[in-house]
Amino acid sequence: MSTVDNQPANNFIRQIIARDLETKKFDGKVVTRFPPEPNGFLHIGHAKSICLNFGIAEEFNGVCHLRFDDTNPEKESVEFMEAIEKDVHWLGFEWDKLCYASDYFEQLYDYAVQLIKKDKAYVDSLSAEQIRQYRGTLTEPGKESPDRSRSIEENLDLFSRMKAGEFADGSYVLRAKIDMASPNINMRDPTLYRIRRVHHQRTGNDWCLYPMYDYTHCISDAIEGITHSLCTLEFEDHRPLYDWVLEQLETEHHPQQIEFARLQLEYTVMSKRKLHQLVAEGYVNGWDDPRMPTIAGLRRAGYTPASIRDFSERIGITKKDAWIEMGVLEYCIREDLNENAPRAMAVLEPLRVVIENYPDDQVEQLEVANHPQKPELGKRKVPFSKVVLIEQEDFAENPPPKFKRLVEGGEVRLRGSYVIKCEKIIKDDQGNITELRCTYDPDTLGKKPEGRKVKGVIHWVSEEHALPAEIRLYDRLFKLPNPDAEANFLDALNPESLKILENARVEPGLAEAPSEARFQFERKGYFCLDAIDTKAKDKLVFNRTVTLRDTWSGSN
Ligand code: ATP
Ligand code: MG
Numbered sequence: 205m206s207t208v209d210n211q212p213a214n215n216f217i218r219q220i221i222a223r224d225l226e227t228k229k230f231d232g233k234v235v236t237r238f239p240p241e242p243n244g245f246l247h248i249g250h251a252k253s254i255c256l257n258f259g260i261a262e263e264f265n266g267v268c269h270l271r272f273d274d275t276n277p278e279k280e281s282v283e284f285m286e287a288i289e290k291d292v293h294w295l296g297f298e299w300d301k302l303c304y305a306s307d308y309f310e311q312l313y314d315y316a317v318q319l320i321k322k323d324k325a326y327v328d329s330l331s332a333e334q335i336r337q338y339r340g341t342l343t344e345p346g347k348e349s350p351d352r353s354r355s356i357e358e359n360l361d362l363f364s365r366m367k368a369g370e371f372a373d374g375s376y377v378l379r380a381k382i383d384m385a386s387p388n389i390n391m392r393d394p395t396l397y398r399i400r401r402v403h404h405q406r407t408g409n410d411w412c413l414y415p416m417y418d419y420t421h422c423i424s425d426a427i428e429g430i431t432h433s434l435c436t437l438e439f440e441d442h443r444p445l446y447d448w449v450l451e452q453l454e455t456e457h458h459p460q461q462i463e464f465a466r467l468q469l470e471y472t473v474m475s476k477r478k479l480h481q482l483v484a485e486g487y488v489n490g491w492d493d494p495r496m497p498t499i500a501g502l503r504r505a506g507y508t509p510a511s512i513r514d515f516s517e518r519i520g521i522t523k524k525d526a527w528i529e530m531g532v533l534e535y536c537i538r539e540d541l542n543e544n545a546p547r548a549m550a551v552l553e554p555l556r557v558v559i560e561n562y563p564d565d566q567v568e569q570l571e572v573a574n575h576p577q578k579p580e581l582g583k584r585k586v587p588f589s590k591v592v593l594i595e596q597e598d599f600a601e602n603p604p605p606k607f608k609r610l611v612e613g614g615e616v617r618l619r620g621s622y623v624i625k626c627e628k629i630i631k632d633d634q635g636n637i638t639e640l641r642c643t644y645d646p647d648t649l650g651k652k653p654e655g656r657k658v659k660g661v662i663h664w665v666s667e668e669h670a671l672p673a674e675i676r677l678y679d680r681l682f683k684l685p686n687p688d689a690e691a692n693f694l695d696a697l698n699p700e701s702l703k704i705l706e707n708a709r710v711e712p713g714l715a716e717a718p719s720e721a722r723f724q725f726e727r728k729g730y731f732c733l734d735a736i737d738t739k740a741k742d743k744l745v746f747n748r749t750v751t752l753r754d755t756w757s758g759s760n
Contacts, residue, residue, distance in 0.1 A: 230431040234266025242284040244476040245491040245498040249467040255516035258297035267300035277404040291499040327362040346384035346392040422446040426455040436466040470685040471530045472497040495681040506732025506749030511537040541730040546574040549663045550710040550725040554593035556639040562590045572620035591667040598662040608660040616660040623648040663726040670709035673744040677703040
């Protein structure tokens with residue numbers, strides 16, 4: 205069986221690489237890279253690219269670099285770099301080399317001089333606006349700049365003076381000399397360098413001219429010996445430029461650019477500009493808000509690295525744009541947590557239940573399984589006493605048909621404990637139910653009651669022992685599948701994306717939960733301890749990762 209046949213069919217890139225290995229293209233090597241611009245936090249779309257690049261390297265005994273594409277210092281920062289490194293590690297990947305496009309500034313400059321010497325680049329004094337006008341349109345060819353015929357000597361002189369800081373920002377650019385009539389607009393003398401007096405987070409004030417993305421990217425790939433430069437489909441039209449630059453420079457190594465469809469996920473946005481806006485204008489509480497599609501947000505919501513890798517694998521790699529339903533991502537984390545998260549009891553909106561025939565000072569430590577299908581996860585002790593708290597919604601004074609929980613005069617089982625019967629409802633002056641008086645059947649611990657059926661099972665905590673907790677019910681940040689389609693994406697925000705329950709109570713064992721511990725709160729969903737806010741508030745804070753089932757209707 206050839207390597208090709210071994211690969212999952214959903215990935216045409218694996219097939220290309222397997223073939224390249226067979227034909228000994230690139231001497232049988234595989235070197236990939238993940239090249240983020242450090243101008244924001246990574247999101248789930250980046251995760252797709254990370255899993256692809258690092259995954260391919262792992263699979264084919266190759267290596268993968270993490271390369272910061274840091275050529276646009278206005279928008280970039282060290283904070284973003286640190287967050288990116290943390291996120292890639294958290295996803296479970298290790299780079300072979302940590303690289304920075306800014307490390308190549310000197311080489312990039314020398315290469316530009318080479319292009320000028322070959323008469324393949326020129327210094328242009330047209331303004332940005334004029335360059336746009338001269339560029340033409342999809343149906344009309346562009347117009348040549350008057351500076352296009354500048355002599356090589358003059359270009360060399362001007363370019364070195366651009367570097368020396370003799371000219372104002374925006375006064376000159378360096379452009380490739382390709383073809384103003386090309387049907388591909390990217391080939392109409394694209395800009396290679398612009399003058400910008402901005403402090404760079406790594407090179408300080410050494411440079412006042414910075415190279416453009418298209419020019420930098422292909423050369424960085426060539427310098428690092430990248431074999432397969434995997435990028436998203438919008439760069440397909442840039443590939444002729446990628447190849448042109450490397451051909452002109454006759455670089456020793458010429459990577460192969462391969463494009464794949466970017467992840468488009470429903471009910472969210474992924475443009476960094478929009479994510480910045482959500483953070484800056486306070487629609488969310490930071491880049492790591494659990495509603496954000498960022499890796500940091502997903503982590504804080506309780507997503508596991510494995511669930512995100514599983515998601516990336518499931519959606520596959522194709523050449524065609526497609527929308528992925530949010531349900532697919534939610535499915536992946538639900539599967540993981542259903543399998544692996546220990547169970548715990550938490551009462552989100554408590555109602556007091558006094559068990560009148562239970563001895564006043566008695567406390568029983570009941571043994572409850574941590575996972576119904578996994579005895580190997582063991583049991584824990586949960587205290588039971590005379591006063592317990594149950595969920596308000598698990599009692600109904602006027603029950604709807606088929607209500608299987610507690611009603612006046614009816615019985616229900618407290619999970620892992622006894623069967624109780626509601627004898628009396630206590631109300632305050634306004635008629636709100638404040639307490640239930642119940643009795644318990646001492647003969648029902650781990651046993652079915654005699655002579656009658658009790659169908660409902662509800663969760664509970666002991667009032668005296670339970671710990672106060674704040675529980676945050678997160679929902680999708682947007683109420684429409686494609687917020688980008690709106691005139692203003694903010695109009696698509698879901699006004700009910702966060703509900704905070706301040707009076708929740710959880711079983712006492714959760715006091716020892718480590719940071720990022722994940723649980724299934726019985727009957728309520730999957731929750732993750734928010735270590736940061738637990739510390740800040742000196743109170744347990746849990747974030748809902750996902751509900752138990754897909755209950756999202758899209759109508760709220
Ligand atoms: P911006 O919103 O600023 O345009 P970007 O998506 O271009 O952001 P980069 O930091 O340049 O962000 O992206 C790094 C890498 O991640 C690129 O190789 C890019 O193709 C890939 N990537 C970005 N978004 C997605 C996505 N939605 N699906 C798959 N890959 C993506
Ligand atoms: Mg980009």
